[in-house]
Amino acid sequence: MxxxxxxxxxxxxxxxxxxxxxxxxxxxxxxxxAIIGPSGCGKSTFIRCLNRMHEVVPGAKVSxxxxxxxxxxxxxxxxxxxxxxxxxxxxQKPNPFPTMSIxxxxxxxxxxxxVKDKNVLDKTAEESLRKAALWExxxxxxxKSGMSLSGGQQQRLCIARALAVEPEVIxxxxxxxxxxxxxxxxxxxxxLELKEKYTLIIVTxxxxxxxxxxxxTAFFLYGKLIEFGETDQIFKKPEEKxxxxxxxxxxx
Amino acid sequence: xxxxxxxxxxxxxxxxxxxxEGAVGLFAIGVLIIALLLFGELYLESGLSRNAFxxxxxxxxxxxPVSEVFGALPFIFGTLxxxxxxxxxxxxxxxxxxxxxxELAPGKLRAPLSFIIELLAAIPSVxxxxxxxxxxxxxxxxxxxxxxxxYLGFLPLFQxxxxxxxxxxxxxxxxxMIIPITSSISKEAIQTVPIYQKEGALALGxxxxxxxxxxxxxxARSGIFGAVILGFGRAIGETMAVTMVIGNSARISxxxxxxxxxxxxxxxxxxxxxxxxxxxxxxxxxxxxxLLVSVIINxxxxxxxxxxxxxxxxxxx
Numbered sequence: 001m002x003x004x005x006x007x008x009x010x011x012x013x014x015x016x017x018x019x020x021x022x023x024x025x026x027x028x029x030x031x032x033x034a035i036i037g038p039s040g041c042g043k044s045t046f047i048r049c050l051n052r053m054h055e056v057v058p059g060a061k062v063s064x065x066x067x068x069x070x071x072x073x074x075x076x077x078x079x080x081x082x083x084x085x086x087x088x089x090x091x092q093k094p095n096p097f098p099t100m101s102i103x104x105x106x107x108x109x110x111x112x113x114x115v116k117d118k119n120v121l122d123k124t125a126e127e128s129l130r131k132a133a134l135w136e137x138x139x140x141x142x143x144k145s146g147m148s149l150s151g152g153q154q155q156r157l158c159i160a161r162a163l164a165v166e167p168e169v170i171x172x173x174x175x176x177x178x179x180x181x182x183x184x185x186x187x188x189x190x191x192l193e194l195k196e197k198y199t200l201i202i203v204t205x206x207x208x209x210x211x212x213x214x215x216x217t218a219f220f221l222y223g224k225l226i227e228f229g230e231t232d233q234i235f236k237k238p239e240e241k242x243x244x245x246x247x248x249x250x251x252x
Numbered sequence: 253x254x255x256x257x258x259x260x261x262x263x264x265x266x267x268x269x270x271x272x273e274g275a276v277g278l279f280a281i282g283v284l285i286i287a288l289l290l291f292g293e294l295y296l297e298s299g300l301s302r303n304a305f306x307x308x309x310x311x312x313x314x315x316x317p318v319s320e321v322f323g324a325l326p327f328i329f330g331t332l333x334x335x336x337x338x339x340x341x342x343x344x345x346x347x348x349x350x351x352x353x354x355e356l357a358p359g360k361l362r363a364p365l366s367f368i369i370e371l372l373a374a375i376p377s378v379x380x381x382x383x384x385x386x387x388x389x390x391x392x393x394x395x396x397x398x399x400x401x402x403y404l405g406f407l408p409l410f411q412x413x414x415x416x417x418x419x420x421x422x423x424x425x426x427x428x429m430i431i432p433i434t435s436s437i438s439k440e441a442i443q444t445v446p447i448y449q450k451e452g453a454l455a456l457g458x459x460x461x462x463x464x465x466x467x468x469x470x471x472a473r474s475g476i477f478g479a480v481i482l483g484f485g486r487a488i489g490e491t492m493a494v495t496m497v498i499g500n501s502a503r504i505s506x507x508x509x510x511x512x513x514x515x516x517x518x519x520x521x522x523x524x525x526x527x528x529x530x531x532x533x534x535x536x537x538x539x540x541x542x543l544l545v546s547v548i549i550n551x552x553x554x555x556x557x558x559x560x561x562x563x564x565x566x567x568x569x
Contacts, residue, residue: 051455053451053455056451056454058359081457081458081459082457084454084455084456084457085456085457086457088455089451089455091448091451091452092448093446095446095449095451095452096452097449097470098449098471099470099471099473100466108453108466109457112456112457112458112462113457158452162455162456165456165457
């Protein structure tokens with residue numbers, strides 16, 4: 001299998017505190033990779049390093065290489081803004097732009113890229129909302145505020161917003177932790193559809209979720225990558241003692 | 253929260269608590285009673301003027317104490333125009349200050365900067381007025397007015413002679429005086445914007461400015477609007493400094509270079525020399541109008557600011 005992202009010797013800090021230690025990992029193309037581990041293990045920091053969002057926090061620092069299709073996104077002549085435009089991200093809490101309509105939320109990223117043509121924007125809005133499995137629910141309310149939707153719909157709106165700029169990689173940072181079970185299963189179904197075309201990485205606290213959706217799973221502990229492999233193998237026959245302890249609920 | 257406080261007093265058998273509760277309650281109610289008395293007094297005492305001029309008091313533009321004809325329009329006009337001018341000048345500055353302090357300034361600079369700007373509000377208004385007379389008015393007359401009349405002289409706003417004490421000078425002074433409150437409340441509104449809102453824009457590839465425009469300002473809009481209205485309320489009620497620089501002439505002019513007069517200034521200036529009952533009553537009616545306008549504006553502003561703090565996040569679960 002081909003790797004979309006290759007991470008070499010990644011270290012990350014908040015001020016003087018090191019939160020990631022020497023991470024080496026390959027993220028498979030057109031697959032879902034789950035990142036699990038107890039709170040504070042650095043899993044969110046890890047995926048925020050993959051689209052250069054870690055460094056927006058004051059005092060945060062990164063070293064190492066993150067290759068996306070052979071290109072190092074930490075290369076000195078690369079603008080982090082361009083990286084974030086090509087790698088989508090969905091957050092823990094749905095965060096549509098409060099004053100924008102549903103349609104404008106979806107095409108906000110395109111507008112940032114300078115697209116002004118109304119037809120292109122309308123077309124992309126519809127396509128993205130269809131891909132995010134939200135079109136049927138909102139097609140008559142496109143002009144309404146994004147805040148008028150339910151939490152699960154808002155989260156799918158945020159996924160549509162990420163899809164609209166045609167990224168190749170989408171990062172999900174605990175996307176269902178604020179949602180009810182029905183909304184959660186909709187998002188999971190959606191992820192399984194999206195992996196045909198996109199490379200997905202999901203950080204989750206919910207082990208069943210990791211087992212349900214992911215192809216491969218990485219277990220993080222104290223800022224280190226402890227074990228990484230096929231999801232089946234990680235959940236059924238973990239090689240490391242601490243992975244097993246975490247999965248059967250002995251800590252975390 | 254309320255229930256807990258209530259039960260705290262209900263359970264207590266100690267009568268000292270009741271005395272304490274009654275005493276502090278009295279203080280709190282006392283303020284309300286004083287405000288109501290003030291309002292009632294203004295209303296009663298302005299009765300003579302209200303009966304004599306009726307609604308015409310608001311629309312009459314002649315203020316002639318000798319022949320006892322009183323119309324408040326020039327003062328209403330002066331107050332509204334000078335306060336509005338102050339907003340036009342102060343809002344861009346205040347927003348810039350608020351954005352800089354809460355989003356852009358290096359961490360070490362933030363606290364001292366907000367402190368200094370809030371300190372500006374502590375300068376006694378008479379000192380700002382003195383500075384206005386001796387420094388600002390000549391500066392505006394010599395350096396600001398000539399280019400304005402040269403390049404924008406085709407607008408009625410910038411026509412006619414400029415002697416220094418003018419509507420323009422009053423507006424600038426008021427702007428300086430409302431920047432502290434407008435910028436510090438806007439800053440608080442901006443600081444309530446949750447990080448995940450900003451990150452939503454950043455993760456889409458927005459630059460710093462685009463994030464502020466797409467995410468921060470829209471989210472904080474009602475708080476910022478409240479800050480602007482509070483600034484307006486302060487400008488309307490401000491008396492001393494503006495009295496010293498606005499020229500105190502009860503005429504309505506389309507030019508910002510002409511002297512003007514505000515509601516607060518006319519009360520402050522003419523109270524001592526108001527001899528007849530109708531004269532005093534007319535000044536009190538201006539006071540009543542000023543009080544009503546300030547109270548209404550402040551209530552609107554407080555509602556807007558508190559609304560922002562309440563509806564954090566939004567959306568149904």
